[in-house]
Amino acid sequence: MKPIKGIFSAVQGTIRYKLLVLVLFPVLLIMPIALLLAVYWGADFSYGQLFIKVNTDLSVSDDIFRRIREDYLNRLGRLADSHALNTALEAGSGNAVNAQLDALRDAAGFAYLHLLDKQRNRMFTEGEAGIVRGRSSPSLLAAVQGRPRVGIEIFSAEELGHLPDELLQRVRMPLIATPRTKPTQRGIEDRGMMIRALYPVKTSRGEVVAVLDGGVLLNENFGFVDTVRDLVYGEGSLPQGSICTVTVFLEDVRITTNLPLEPGERALGTRASNEVRTQVLERGENWVDRDFVVNDWYISSYEPIMDVNGRRVGMLHAGFLEAPSRNALWQALAVLLFLFLALMSLSALLAVLGAKSIFKPLEVMSSVVRATRAGKDERIGRVASRDEVGELAGEFDAMLDLLRERKQQIQDWAGQLEDKVESRTAELQHRNDELQHTIRALRETREQLIVAEKLAALGELTAGVAHEINNPTAVMLGNLDVLVDELGEAADPVRQEIDLVIEQIYRIKDIIDDLLHFARPDHYAADVFQVDVNEVVQQTLALVRHLRKKSHFEIELDLTARQQVQINPKELQQVLVNLVVNAIHALGQKEGVVRIATRDWGDEGVMISVRDNGQGMTQEQLGRIFNPFYSTKRQGNGTGLGLSVSYSMVRRYGGNITVESEPGRGSEFSVRLLTESNPIEDEKIITDQLHAFDNGP
Secondary structure, three states, X not given: OHHHHHHHHHOOOOHHHHHHHHHHHHHHXXXXXXXXXXXXXXXXXXXXXXXXXXXXXXXXXXXXXXXXXXXXXXXXHHHHOOHXXXXXXXXXXXXXXXXXXXXXXXXXXXOEEEEEOOOOEEOOOOHHHHHOEOOOOHHHHHHHOOOOEEXXXXXXXXXXXXXXXXXXXXXXXXXXXXXXXXXXXXXXXXXXXXXXXXXEEEOOOXXXXXXXXXXXXOOOOHHHHHHHHHHHOOOOOOOOOOOEEEEEEEOOEEEEEOOEEEOOXXXXXXXXXXXXXXXXXXXXXXXXEEEEEOOEEEEEEEEEEXXXXXXXXXXXXXXXXXXXXXXXXXXXXXXXXXXXXXXXXXXXXXXXXXXXXXXXXXXXXXXXXXXXXXXXXXXXXXOOOOOHHHHHHXXXXXXXXXXXXXXXXXXXXXXXXXXXXXXXXXXXXXXHHHHHHHHHHXXXXXXXXXXXXXXXXXXXXXXXXXXXXXXXXXXXXXXHHHHHHHHHHHHHHHHHHHHHHHHHHHHHHHHHHHHHHHXXXXXXXXXXXXXXXXXXXXXXXXXXXXXXXXXXXXEEEEEOOOOOEEEOXXXXXXXXXXXXXXXXXXXXXXXXXXXXXXXXXXXXXXXXXXXXXXXXXXXXXXXXXXOXXXXXXXXXXXXXXXXXXXXXXXXXOOOEEEEEEEOOXXXXXXXXXXXOOOOOOHHHHHHHHHHHHHOOO
């Protein structure tokens, strides 16, 4: 706005000149801006249309490419269903079969055409060639099962070794360095891209007896790309001088194209730019944009070519030279510029002539405005003009009268409004102070309730553990020491079992310590190691084998995990012992199976599952199974702390425990652990347990 105000302030003469500036201003400023916008929009729209066209060209090229593949398959189908081939097969006439294959291969342009039996061996060949098998692929397997298939397959140099020398010379091409390509150490492309068609040969009963296997080599297949180009880019579809191209890439290497490298030479062996390669081959997205192709800018579109295995092995390109379309665009914009200049000149002339008819009334109005500014009470009065300017003069006089009246009213209201604002401001401040006080009180009350709730749950948890476990373990250790001293050497035959019992009692004490870790995590920190879960599972089995004396059960192992996890091994062993013992108890008196399995959990970690075929649990029990002091065992057979403590241990390392169960069909507990420890804050673990405890009875 400042530049505009500067223009008007610079005109210090009468209103006549200001009005001229006002009238001419849109012509001299807005119309050039409109011209620039039109040029920008025209260029953007034109390129948008070019991109739409090249995208359509790519779609048509893709459709033609698909139709050509289907045509090759149909040619094989006509041969497979022909009476002559079936008659020769029934008679076992290899010469007749080979003659028909040779005729179709030469007529259709197949690089090779074989007849394979159901074991994929070539039929009617002599010597060692008779045991050569067809190249295995999903398409071949489908054809053997009676389903025709056609698709793109990439043949290595070794797989192309049986082709004639003239075809091999088409495949082997040196790579030519061009700008904007991804650096590579390769110097030669020796692979071949094939349109491979496979058609089953069936008997009259529909039984597959052989498969026709034909391949069309796309490397240096100029007839293919020229045919597609002629169909896509007909005469007059683009400006004069446009170069239209269709190209097939093997990965990012041009293996057949009508893009000129030099006059009379096609750009074989050149490579696509790195931007195109990244978007099309690596991300699998189509490219529609300007592209620097070999040595000039083209309007290009690319799409990935998928092989029969669903892999991106190449690209299909359709495009045309940008320069002719760009030149045509600039010529059209030059004509548009000339028309705009002529229109601006005519508009300026008409604006000056029309402004003169309103100069005089406006000058009268200007004098009244100056008098009003000086504090004089003057009016415009009657003017000769009867148009909108005259009406404006009358309305201006009425406005001055109304303005004088409103000014007096405003002065009266101003005093009243000031008093009301002060009153409402004081009231609002009082309400705001009360609201802040209430918010602070609510926040303090909420924090006190949370702390009280945590302390109550933790106190009950640790008191129960200490009462239930600490005293019995101390008595057991003392009695075992007396027993060993009394028996002396007589205890040697069971020394290993006694040591194992002592080790497990100390392990119980470690469990008590872990509960204290759970209650007071700030005072404890378990060491974390890279742990092989399969090894921990094997060690856990030694700790529960004594339960076989009380129950009849089998343990099945399926340990396929290959990754290691970060966790304290003793805590992991404690979790597994709890899960295995719970599974054994769930079997009851019947003979059952406990299945322990490990497997990799994607790239994130390992999953351990413990499954039994015991009594299972109801939905109500599943909702409370991880609650502290809740147990599904008979009275006196458990404290209900095992799963609660195990859950907190696993959650501390960023893992999780889930359970699935149905009554009468057993239960399965799944433990997910991470390869990289991602500890959850202890307050979060305690909060989870408190919520579980609150949902209990």
